[in-house]
Amino acid sequence: MSSSTVSRSASSGIVKFLVVLTCLGVVGLVLWQLLPRASFSSDLSQVGQGRPALVMLREVHVMGGERTLAYMEAIYPDFEEQTVFLLVHTGHPDGIALAETHNLSDGSLVLFDGNGDALASMGRPDSADDLRRFIEQNQNTL
Known part of the structure; x- marks a missing residue:
């Protein structure tokens, strides 16, 4: 075996290793992005x-x-003093009960008053401003 064959074989092994490592990194990054955010209490x-x-x-x-979660995070600083922001997953019994009681799906929201009575619910908002209007309009009915 010549030294150029050994050299090509070694460099080929390094390239394969780097490709596999890059692929694993990309898969890890995608999985990291899919993890649920824990920005609000459940x-x-x-x-x-x-x-x-x-x-x-x-x-x-x-x-x-x-997207709804991103809208909530965007407007949270404006409401954090007066409104509790919560996030519940459908994999949790509380989430299942909430979905059934209020006929909700992913990204839907329910606004409760201070006594725990539901004021209003909405599907996924179209923007942070849409969500802001929903809260302001329904809290003004208190």
């Missing part, structure tokens, strides 16, 4: 504790709800 016992609560239903296996 503790529904906070509903009815004196402050209005906005609750979003999230189903990780359905696309679209991540």
Whole structure:
């Protein structure tokens, strides 16, 4: 075996290793992006504790709800003093009960008053401003 054959074989092995490593990195990054965000509490016992609560239903296996979550994160600083923002997953018994009670799907929201009574619900908002209007209009009925 000549030294050029050994050299090509070694470089081929390094290239294969780098390709596999890159592929694993890309797959890992995609999986990381699919993980549910834990930016809001899922503790529904906070509903009815004196402050209005906005609750979003999230189903990780359905696309679209991540936009609603991004809208919630965008407007949260404007409402954090007066409204509790919550996120519940359909894989949790509370999420299943919420979905059934209020006929919700992924990305849908329910706004509760401070006593825990549902004021209004909506499907996925079209924008952060749409979500902001929903909260403001329904909290003004209090």
